[in-house]
Amino acid sequence: MAEQRHTWPPLLELTLVRFREFIRQPEALFWVFAFPLILAIALGFAFRDRAPERIPVGVIEGVTEDLLVALEQSPALTPRIYPESAGREALRTGKISLLIDRDEAIVFVFDPTRPESRTARLETDDALQRAAGRKDLVPVENRESREPGSRYIDFLIPGLLGMNLMGTGMWGVGFSVATSRMQKLLKRLAATPMRKSDYFLSHMLSRLLFLFLEVVVIVAFGWIVFDVAVRGSILLLTVVSLIGAFTFCGLGLLTASRAQTIEGVSGLMNLVMVPMWILSGVFFSSERFPDTMQPFIKALPLTALNDALRAVMIEGSGLMAVAAEIGILALWCVLSFVVALRIFRWN
Amino acid sequence: MRPWSFILHRIMTAVAATDVSAGFAIRARGLRKTYPGVVAVDHLDLEVGSGECFGLLGPNGAGKTTTIEMLEGLTRPDEGEIEVLGRSWRHDAAEIRQKIGLSLQETQLNDKLTVYETIRMFRSFYSRGRDPDAVLSSLALDEKRNARVGKLSGGQKQRLAVATALVGEPQVLFLDEPTTGLDPQSRLELWEQIRRFRETGGTVLITTHYMDEAERLCDRVAIVDHGRIIALGTPQELIGSLEASKVIELATEPELESGLLTGVAGVSGIHRRGPNWSLNVDSLVDTVPAVLRMIEQQRVRLVYLTTHNATLEDLFVSLTGRELRES
Numbered sequence: 001m002a003e004q005r006h007t008w009p010p011l012l013e014l015t016l017v018r019f020r021e022f023i024r025q026p027e028a029l030f031w032v033f034a035f036p037l038i039l040a041i042a043l044g045f046a047f048r049d050r051a052p053e054r055i056p057v058g059v060i061e062g063v064t065e066d067l068l069v070a071l072e073q074s075p076a077l078t079p080r081i082y083p084e085s086a087g088r089e090a091l092r093t094g095k096i097s098l099l100i101d102r103d104e105a106i107v108f109v110f111d112p113t114r115p116e117s118r119t120a121r122l123e124t125d126d127a128l129q130r131a132a133g134r135k136d137l138v139p140v141e142n143r144e145s146r147e148p149g150s151r152y153i154d155f156l157i158p159g160l161l162g163m164n165l166m167g168t169g170m171w172g173v174g175f176s177v178a179t180s181r182m183q184k185l186l187k188r189l190a191a192t193p194m195r196k197s198d199y200f201l202s203h204m205l206s207r208l209l210f211l212f213l214e215v216v217v218i219v220a221f222g223w224i225v226f227d228v229a230v231r232g233s234i235l236l237l238t239v240v241s242l243i244g245a246f247t248f249c250g251l252g253l254l255t256a257s258r259a260q261t262i263e264g265v266s267g268l269m270n271l272v273m274v275p276m277w278i279l280s281g282v283f284f285s286s287e288r289f290p291d292t293m294q295p296f297i298k299a300l301p302l303t304a305l306n307d308a309l310r311a312v313m314i315e316g317s318g319l320m321a322v323a324a325e326i327g328i329l330a331l332w333c334v335l336s337f338v339v340a341l342r343i344f345r346w347n
Numbered sequence: 348m349r350p351w352s353f354i355l356h357r358i359m360t361a362v363a364a365t366d367v368s369a370g371f372a373i374r375a376r377g378l379r380k381t382y383p384g385v386v387a388v389d390h391l392d393l394e395v396g397s398g399e400c401f402g403l404l405g406p407n408g409a410g411k412t413t414t415i416e417m418l419e420g421l422t423r424p425d426e427g428e429i430e431v432l433g434r435s436w437r438h439d440a441a442e443i444r445q446k447i448g449l450s451l452q453e454t455q456l457n458d459k460l461t462v463y464e465t466i467r468m469f470r471s472f473y474s475r476g477r478d479p480d481a482v483l484s485s486l487a488l489d490e491k492r493n494a495r496v497g498k499l500s501g502g503q504k505q506r507l508a509v510a511t512a513l514v515g516e517p518q519v520l521f522l523d524e525p526t527t528g529l530d531p532q533s534r535l536e537l538w539e540q541i542r543r544f545r546e547t548g549g550t551v552l553i554t555t556h557y558m559d560e561a562e563r564l565c566d567r568v569a570i571v572d573h574g575r576i577i578a579l580g581t582p583q584e585l586i587g588s589l590e591a592s593k594v595i596e597l598a599t600e601p602e603l604e605s606g607l608l609t610g611v612a613g614v615s616g617i618h619r620r621g622p623n624w625s626l627n628v629d630s631l632v633d634t635v636p637a638v639l640r641m642i643e644q645q646r647v648r649l650v651y652l653t654t655h656n657a658t659l660e661d662l663f664v665s666l667t668g669r670e671l672r673e674s
Contacts, residue, residue, distance in 0.1 A: 188456075
């Protein structure tokens with residue numbers, strides 16, 4: 001009797017199953033596609049380009065009120081009049097960045113750890129000295145630069161892409177594996193002739209499908225709404241995204257390789273992901289952390305991914321410039337898969 | 348049926364059940380499995396003939412599931428040898444998996460998939476097997492073909508679990524408490540499925556804590572308690588092994604002392620069964636009047652009285668002093 005083929009090969013069937021279980025969860029679709037766009041819109045508008053804001057500074061009623069006219073000449077300052085105690089209160093609560101008092105000389109009261117206060121001090125000093133007749137000794141000219149690529153949104157879009165690749169890779173694989181183990185579905189599958197490698201590969205292949213959609217949606221959105229262009233090669237961007245996605249797929253598998261409950265896997269996921277959200281330069285540059293931490297931060301997979309994505313998208317770097325980051329990602333990818341497969345539990 | 352053909356049939360079934368060299372679908376020797384603080388299975392031997400339906404009967408925690416999962420290759424025994432279809436898990440696991448089908452206790456299949464998608468996925472794992480649609484219709488699931496697994500009733504889910512076991516055209520079917528929690532109608536349907544599978548020559552190993560299920564389905568039954576087989580045979584043999592073949596159950600107010608009941612002529616055993624006393628007797632016509640006379644003399648009120656033929660449940664009670672479902 002000729003054997004009739006009723007199905008596609010197991011790897012394809014399993015990949016289809018992964019694909020179906022994902023698209024049939026509306027909440028997953030929200031987190032993968034809608035959430036990063038909402039974040040981009042919110043942050044993009046919060047930090048959009050606009051005329052530099054005037055810094056509020058305070059003068060004290062009757063004491064330094066006479067300086068008001070000179071301060072109003074400055075394009076950088078908004079002077080306000082306060083009674084003395086109210087002025088100190090306003091400074092303390094951050095309503096003004098600097099309070100101008102008078103002792104024998106004029107006294108600037110401000111907190112030097114606040115960048116805005118330091119700017120306010122310079123601008124106030126400048127305004128008062130100019131009003132008193134100071135002239136520049138060295139002639140200078142200001143030329144403002146607003147090139148695309150230097151804005152916050154240009155920094156943000158690659159970071160969001162990196163964060164999303166991490167989140168969907170880890171949650172997508174981790175939840176599916178942990179749920180299946182909890183429901184004893186993994187045990188049931190282990191009792192069939194299914195090849196174990198097909199199961200793991202199906203997770204990677206289905207990620208590939210969604211990866212494509214995620215990258216296209218986020219990059220296209222940044223381009224259309226915020227005019228964030230991809231300066232480097234699209235092919236290299238694809239390669240970097242791909243290896244990043246596989247790396248976090250592996251980390252997701254590793255995180256879920258033994259977890260017996262959803263709570264357990266959620267906790268582990270957060271333990272892995274939250275530090276990287278903060279350290280790896282999603283919303284602000286990781287350069288802000290102390291030098292002693294930099295080697296550790298650079299070794300994190302999300303830092304490598306974000307740095308590589310930014311280099312390709314914003315700086316237009318080529319393969320050689322991001323080879324180190326790709327190397328770090330590849331190492332994480334291989335390591336996490338090897339360990340995950342070794343310690344994976346089917347029941 | 349003519350006497351000689353009846354005798355021939357008996358001889359042939361006896362031969363089939365005792366043919367050691369070729370006829371075994373499952374053989375296990377000296378199986379032992381311990382978990383921290385518990386001996387789950389304790390030197391258990393088992394032989395299931397090809398084409399036989401074999402039942403593992405016992406209370407929860409007796410070691411039935413650990414035993415069946417060792418036979419299914421899911422749990423590695425600490426000690427002992429297992430052969431399924433003449434092959435060992437150690438060397439031929441992939442080959443055995445192609446030839447067995449199983450349903451675990453409490454597997455939840457993927458809620459997001461449809462019935463057809465589920466069965467299709469399982470079919471893809473086997474190098475040969477049945478058409479997924481044919482399996483679904485044989486289990487009366489064709490109407491639910493495109494329904495999500497999450498929307499199925501308990502009975503339908505159980506049928507789907509059996510469908511995943513049958514779709515690879517197995518030679519041996521392992522069913523771990525397949526009817527627990529099912530309504531009577533679904534149980535009957537499942538029994539019918541098992542019968543049909545056996546008509547194709549398949550071997551079945553089933554665990555259950557339902558006596559009637561074991562009596563009606565199984566050729567032979569092993570009663571398991573504390574990880575050991577405490578009785579083995581056909582349901583008829585096992586029931587016949589009871590010293591007394593009838594059972595009287597009764598309750599009185601106030602309660603009688605057991606000594607008074609054992610003192611009645613013809614009572615060969617007495618056990619507690621919930622609020623009742625359960626008496627093993629040979630003859631109802633002799634013993635029932637004697638028991639009633641004693642109750643009258645004691646001036647207690649009879650509140651419950653029933654009699655029945657001894658069942659596997661009675662055997663279990665007489666072997667262990669406990670009820671199957673209480674522990």
